[in-house]
Amino acid sequence: MEKREINPWKWQDARNYVQAVEVKNPEATLYISGQTAIDSEGISSKADMRTQLKKALENLETVIKEAGYELKNIVRLNVYTISHEEFFREWDVLQDWTVQNGIKQSGTYLEVKYLFETLKVELEATVVR
Template sequence: MQRMPVNPWDWSQSLGYHQAEIVSGAQRQLTVAGQTSVDATGAPQHADDMRAQITLALDNLEAVLTGAGMTLADVTRLGVYATDVDAALQNFDLMGMRFGPHGVKPPMTLLGVTRLALPGLMFEIEAVAQQ
């Protein structure tokens, strides 16, 4: 699989994402449902702690990718939902810490929402990955 970033402007790269990517040569695509801060039984974790919720949501995303034989390096699109966008952005260094070592900056959208599916959840991340 080859990825070619498309960035008519370069401001988004300093925030950790490309405006777009052309992906060619991919054989498999994985669409990952929104991952949140829940344990293996689906019980919400880390109430009122955005940083811990982002960390566990990313752990859960990586677990799903691993189950499909993929890594964060294969992610080509992210959708991020937060009940407090400012708090999420204050902790977005976690995204860079996870994706940076893989050398990828998948296009993403961050949306503020009034609530997520389960009470207490503040952060959700969905992804598309390709190999």
């Protein structure tokens, strides 16, 4: 597999994402359903945004590793949140996670009216191998 990042500008570098990711000759692609702060018993979190974001990232990691993929090969990460204001106050959690795992992904951040039950954030990813 070959992966190439396309960044016509430099401003996005400080936000740790890329404008586009080109993948040539992938062996396989993993499309991951939205991961949230739901525990292993299926109970939705009632915690704050920061805690829910950490749990959603943990759940995303679990799915990726269970499938035999690597975090660094996330090529797209879409974030759905019920509050951009709350989410971007906790932005450092996602920023630090992507840096720590060597992830350079494209993505979209969307505020939605609501998510399932008491959830505040949902992460949808595409990973290649």
